Amino acid sequence: MNNPTKRDEIASAAFVAWGETHFTSTSLNLVAQRLGITKQALYRHFRNKEALLDELTERFLAAYAQIRDDVCVLPEDASLSEIVTQYADGVYRMFADVPHYYLFLVLRLLPGPAEVAGRFYAIGDEIGNRVLPHLDPSLPRAQIDLLMLFMHVHIVMWTAFDFWTPMGALRGEPVGGRARERRVAHTVDLCLKGHFPHARIPIDFEEVERFAVVDPSEMLEPNRIFAAVEQVVQEVGFEAASMDRIARALGMTKSSLYFYFENKDAMLLEALNRERRHMRSLFAARVEQLSRFSEMLYCYLVTMVTYFLNNRSLLVFSDWLTAQRVRVPDTVHDEQQILATVDFVRRRLKLSQNPKRRKEVIETVALFSILMYRGIADRGLSRENEDEALAFTRDLYRTVTHGIGPGTATGAPVQGEEHRHPVTQGAAQKEGDE
Structure with a gap:
């Protein structure tokens, strides 16, 4: 009979040992080495690697289900703030217990079998059912779905960022209940009020779109690697889309595919960086025509969305990297490039009265990207239907600007004129807090 305590110890070690590789490796040897035992000793408790992975999945889903249970037992008259706070506090406690739960979720569970990911989403839907009555019922269903997506993604990401840097490095563990309370309050505040509550709604969307939309003629020549990945994924799915199959789709061997690069990661990183540099240059040329933060932010979103819709192969390629657990790490240089591209966000956050917000530039942009990816997939968007x-x-x-709180995402005009961006008015003039 298996020893439950030993199984717990093995599962905990697996989360850490495999998490340190960002789940690109799930070798039992790594777990055995961490525990200081032989791999054969692991087999007394788990018959194979798949059984241990299943155990990790069940532990994660059980922890998330406990959050759902705690939300669902709140009184019927609980306020939106109380519901979201309970949710955020539960996620914080979950990650404080096992920080690698976050990497397991985004790098293993969600890219894995649809049935398992579906169980996670179903639990989230039950949590969302407590929130739905507090949203404006007159909103279109698509907008309500986006509000719910924002809530889930924001709470998970903003909690995770207290444990992980945006580049995927584990921070020192937060200590004390006060640290948890402060982080939860900050997360909830952004969820309800949005990341930039003083941004204007509405703005002249059509005027910004007129020059922000990326035309297909502005795109780079199609990348052969991206196209081959998309072709193979369509034929055999993400999990079976191996580098051997991709090389064959390109009419070459895997070794010849790597010939001009130090290794596979270098080849994939160069392909990604070429696209990143081009998208940044397109945005830089557009944003310099604007003077207000609100228009700059909307311009960034339009440029990003239409760029990726012009290059669906890039979206498929990004999903393939995750499904294949290919780690193409970001570097300090990548972080500097991102900061340079979204300097208007950095300038805005720098003026915040909340010290936490002044340091959340990369995190904010990462949230935009995740919501964009999910939104494009969920709505089945295409470049043909602009x-x-x-x-x-x-x-x-x-x-993203006004959150899920009452009356903040309806498109009703925000009272008061937004201050001009300090680039055009001088840095000494203080903007309204975002």
């Missing part, structure tokens, strides 16, 4: 794509982008702007 009106639908821009309707999503407008909803995304309203949601």
Whole structure:
């Protein structure tokens, strides 16, 4: 008979040992080495690697289900703030217990079998059912879905960022209940009020779209690697889309595919960086025509969404990297490039009265990217239907700026004129807090 305590010890070690590789490796040897035992000793408790992975999945889903249970037992008259606070506090406690739960979720569970990911989403839907009655019922269903997506993604990400840097390095563990309370309060405040509550709604969306939309003629020549990945994924799915199959789709061997690069990661990183540099240059040329933060932010979202819709192969490639657990790490240089691209966000956050917000530039941009990826997939957006794509982008702007709180995402005009961006008015003039 298995020893429950030993199984717990093995599962905990697996989360850490495999998490340190960002789940690119799930070798039992790594777990055995961490425990100081032989691999054969692991087999007394788990018959194989798949059984141990299943155990990790069940532990994660059980922890998330406990959060759902705690939310669902709140009184029927609980306020939106109370519900979201209970949710955020539960996620914080979950990650404090096992920080590697976050990497397991985004790098293993969600890219894995649809049935398992579906169980996670179903639990989230039950949590969301407590929130739905507090949202404006007159909103279109698509916008309500985006508000719910924002809530889930924001709470998970903003909690995780107290344990992990945006580049995937584990921070020193937060200590004490007060640290948890402060982080939960900050997370809830951004969820309800949005990341930039003083951004204007509405703005002249059409005027920004007129020059922000990326035309197909502005794109780089199609990347052969991205196209081959998309072709193979369509044929055999993400999990079976191996580098051997991709090389064959390109009419070459895997070794010849790597010939001009130090290794596979270098090849994939160069392909990604070429696209990143081009998208940044397109945005830089557009944003210099603007003077207000609100228009700059919407311009960034429009440029990003239409760029990726012009290059669906890049979206498939990004999903393939996750599904294949290929780690193409970001570097300090990548972080500096991101900061340079979104300097208007950095300038805005720098003026915040909340010290936490002044340091959350990369985190904020990462949230935009995740919501964009999910929104494109959930709505089935395409470049051929530009009106639908821009309707999503407008909803995304309203949601990230004003959150899910009452009356903040309806498109009703925000009272008061927004101060001009300090680039055009001088850094000495203080903007309204975002």
